[in-house]
Amino acid sequence: MSFRDDNEDGRDLRKPFLHTGSWYKMGSRQSSIMSSSAQILRDGSISVVFCVLIVALGPIQFGFTCGYSSPTQDGIINDLNLSISEFSMFGSLANVGAMVGAIASGQIAEYIGRKGSLMIAAIPNIIGWLAISFSKDSSFLFMGRLLEGFGVGVISYTVPVYIAEISPQNMRGSLGSVNQLSVTIGIFLAYFLGLFVNWRVLAVLGILPCTILIPGLFFIPESPRWLAKMGMTEDFEASLQVLRGFDTDISIEVNEIKRSVASSTRRTTIRFAHLKRKRYWFPLMVGIGLLVLQQLTGINGVLFYSSTIFKSAGISSSNAATCGLGLVQVISTGVNTWLMDRAGRRLLLLISSSGMTVSMLLVAVAFYLEGIVSEDSRLYSILGILSLVGLVLLVISFSLGVGAIPWVIMSEILPVNIKSLAGSVATLANWLASWIVTMTANLLLTWSKGGTFTIYTIVTAFTVAFVSLWVPETKGRSLEEIQSSFR
Template sequence: MSFRDDSEDGRDIRKPFLHTGSWYRMGSRQSSMMGSSQVIRDNSVSVIACVLIVALGPIQFGFTSGYSSPTQSAITSDLNLTTSEFSLFGSLSNVGAMVGAIASGQIAEYIGRKGSLMIAAIPNIIGWLAISFAKDYSFLYMGRLLEGFGVGIISYTVPVYIAEIAPQNLRGALGSVNQLSVTIGIMLAYLLGLFVNWRILAVLGILPCTILIPGLFFIPESPRWLAKMGMTEDFEASLQVLRGFDTDISSEVNDIKRSVASTSRRTTIRFAELKQRKYRLPLMIGIGLLILQQLSGINAVLFYSSTIFASAGVTSSNVATCGLGAVQVIATFVTTWLVDKAGRRLLLIISSAGMTVSLLIVAVSFFCKGFISDDSSFYDALSIAAVVGVVLMVIAFSLGIGAIPWIIMSEILPINIKGLAGSVATLANWFFAWVVTMTANLLLQWSSAGTFAIYMVVCAFTVVFVSIWVPETKGRTLEEIQLSFR
């Protein structure tokens, strides 16, 4: 038994009807008697397969972010670029991502989550080809902008799709796969950059999206998007595939229908609607966490890591950077395992507190080095302390602030405003990523200790922000989470 969506012609949306001749079947009496979490756990293979396919998008995201680090010297030498020209090349991905972020929500609302990812893959492929065949900076810049545009769409769509298909008991772990895939992409770019030419590395960057496009044909569309668009039979069929053919989905179907019953099928949402009182808190939390994620200075710290490693006497900064990337992957994998056990809120507090302490160590180390002779043994100890602080900061970031803000954003935004609000949140994230990246060098030239102290204050504020405003969403359906804000 399910319910026909007759909201368009004014009839009762909860009018029952029986599916006849449907290609899927409802769960048996035995499966409906089982605990829902056990049923979901036994039939999670389809969801995991879908997540692994869309995770190719964040791998592309990470590969784009990591590409400029191992290729800087080779590209500047081969194409006779100045340092400022190459810096512009690196930052253009953030500019393209801001444009992609603006479009991401509306694209995902108009053509669905799968269609949005397919559109994002195309400029990524064209961008990598442009870079691989570049003879001057013009093709480099065009390719980087196209990559950034695709990445901006991916960064919004993938966490939303995962949150909308995942069962509540696995949503945190599966949502963390998004950030885990980003770190894997970064590490692959660092690692492969040690062995292959920058043009070949650009060609290798095409692979994630060339696999993603055909993979999208084998996974179902988000059932919540289908329900919002009034595609009742497609919505239930998609949910049945995701939960398993022997699972009784009637309860989840009814919850989703009740959630979308009061929403409009129209895809265009005005900014004025975001000002409604019931949306203020989820918007503040979703956008606030993504802004604080960037203002923590993670990109600046990773950018400056090679210099810190050099100051500690590490002979190969590229190898050390690969090691730091591996540490980030391992720590993010631990988050994937913990997030549905410890909860989002606790991990966010631990992560931001850990970053505060780590940045304090780095700031104090640089501050004290200004008063000590270079040939002093204490100076070497402070250099090692700075390296330890950077590694601990990356670990702390990966344990919460790296992955969970994207999960929270995809969980708390109501489906009727998710397109526009998600675009705003993603745009804010990319804008502040660009601000931090562009100002890092200026701040570090002003004062290394002062720069890390600023980031430390932001992380300390994040602890307060999470403690006061961020709710725990572990073990709750998306409909329960969004209803609680009303």
């Protein structure tokens, strides 16, 4: 089979890519890698799960980066004589680096493949952790954080896309949510290990996910949809056969992917005028909207300053409590992984955002009442416990849907011919919103804790409306079916 046979205008779709360098001349090398992988992976579902577990090391690195600053604040400030503002700068630089990585992620994943972009993302992460571990002043500390952020920005786009492109449609939701589960595991590991080791050792431990990821990438196949788009027909079919199992008939899926790629290749240039068409603007609006709302609900700001709420509830060991909260997030996200392909994306998003709205409102009311109740009264301590319960329910609700599903849906609904650009824009918007929330949360909490949670309540209520009106159900449909439905 070849693309020349199926393409209506008779063009060889591989020609535009033959001059782009040795990276694409990897037919024999890719085949040998896949044949060695094939000896390990005989069953299709085992193959896909193995691939997902390898690339999930990237999101673990992502979560470890996010969680690192919480248990290390006092140690870094004391050892390097930093001010609070300098440490805040250190924390926020990960978001800045991630925004740069997000801008580049789509094009990197497009031109050198999903595996290649993960390889590129792993290298600055390793260098960044080493720079932090051996830093003697703030300059190396800041440089390391920027490098980490860049790698995380690339990972945050590439991993969901790779998982979506290799997964069978009946497993895509559950496997896609492994991305967010891995992020929460990374955050929890940073919290937990931070209880026992100093910040330099913790930075060295941060290298481990990427040092395992790099060799692991040589034992998994490239995304078959990317290979098809690049015109590498034999590698595309070999990759898909490895992923689906050697006894599986893949002819129907092969033809679907080929038709989709041939259709998208007829128009190689997308102009802004074309974005007026519903097949482009609608999935772009849904993808960006979900990823921005995920952050504007204030979840990162709330988690970052959760120690304030723990102290108000009378809990003395805020680090241990934060670690417990991280464990709750891991368990809740694990439940989401199990439910994703059973309940569906849309229903879980509605339940999750509704639960967040109620939880935020509960915390807001508790803080408003604390302001008018005497600190010596029993009611004051009850309100502190109430705010703690609201925070736990908030994390559970977030983990059941809003945490994982926006990334899954973004990787499913964006059309093939705008995925690299649109995915980069959506990922950039997510990191920009995260930076805004992280930078403003402390100021808002200082202004008014009740007022802060009221603002977040309004945003989560809007998220419920957004999901109800515009988010489609993608459960049980192939990527080609989902994307063609927007036409």
